Amino acid sequence: MTQFALVQQLAPDVARRQAVAEQVRACSRCPLSSAPGVHPVPWTIVPGSPLLALAEAPGSRENAHGAPLIGPAGKHLDRVLAEAGLDPASFSRGNVANCYPALEGHSSAPTAGEVEACRPNFLAQLELIKPRFILVLGNVALNALYSGLSISAAHGLWWHEAALPGKPWCLATYHPSALLRSGSRKTTPEDLAIFRQGIEQGELLEGRATCAMCRQPACPRPPKSLPFCDHHLSITDLLAHYFPGAVCE
Numbered sequence: 096m097t098q099f100a101l102v103q104q105l106a107p108d109v110a111r112r113q114a115v116a117e118q119v120r121a122c123s124r125c126p127l128s129s130a131p132g133v134h135p136v137p138w139t140i141v142p143g144s145p146l147l148a149l150a151e152a153p154g155s156r157e158n159a160h161g162a163p164l165i166g167p168a169g170k171h172l173d174r175v176l177a178e179a180g181l182d183p184a185s186f187s188r189g190n191v192a193n194c195y196p197a198l199e200g201h202s203s204a205p206t207a208g209e210v211e212a213c214r215p216n217f218l219a220q221l222e223l224i225k226p227r228f229i230l231v232l233g234n235v236a237l238n239a240l241y242s243g244l245s246i247s248a249a250h251g252l253w254w255h256e257a258a259l260p261g262k263p264w265c266l267a268t269y270h271p272s273a274l275l276r277s278g279s280r281k282t283t284p285e286d287l288a289i290f291r292q293g294i295e296q297g298e299l300l301e302g303r304a305t306c307a308m309c310r311q312p313a314c315p316r317p318p319k320s321l322p323f324c325d326h327h328l329s330i331t332d333l334l335a336h337y338f339p340g341a342v343c344e
Contacts (some may be wrong), residue, residue: 250267252267
């Protein structure tokens with residue numbers, strides 16, 4: 096392929112990314128976007144990569160520089176990914192809410208309503224990537240996909256989001272900012288080892304186990320994933336099946 100042909104092939108994708116980024120920057124769906132000094136932060140996309148690190152919302156540094164996960168939490172994420180043998184540069188990065196929660200009296204995390212208001216942006220950016228694997232960082236991002244779950248119960252478990260663009264496999268772990276605040280590594284290295292094993296072996300596994308609920312053949316899946324077919328496949332099912340009481344009422 097000539098260089099000119101390659102540019103022609105990539106140009107529509109670049110144009111789509113730019114259009115979605117402008118859509119995010121112009122967003123006014125919730126009060127966060129109108130707070131003084133707040134600028135909606137589009138995702139950072141690595142073209143062709145199947146990996147996405149998904150967090151909750153930009154911090155002050157991300158708000159100032161217009162890119163997600165570049166502050167202290169992002170640098171800590173880079174360290175733990177590298178320690179797990181994963182290339183930090185291979186991950187697209189984004190948040191379930193695109194605005195820094197900077198309103199006076201607001202908590203450091205976006206509310207469920209603000210996350211829901213941002214969902215069109217979330218889906219538009221996800222459509223650009225169509226990731227195969229999502230590393231879900233923290234309670235807010237986890238609850239944007241499955242409400243009412245605790246990261247302490249759900250971390251380190253695979254589940255399949257068949258309704259999302261790319262039909263990604265997802266695995267949750269603690270948000271790096273929580274680890275920095277607590278001074279604890281918790282179980283992040285173990286979670287990331289499972290994540291790495293999944294992305295390395297996901298395409299190789301037969302995974303023709305029997306669904307634990309309907310006894311039909313299950314679809315191919317990474318290791319340590321949910322023993323359910325697509326119809327029943329959800330992290331809520333897993334927790335109810337193996338850990339009664341783990342799902343918040």
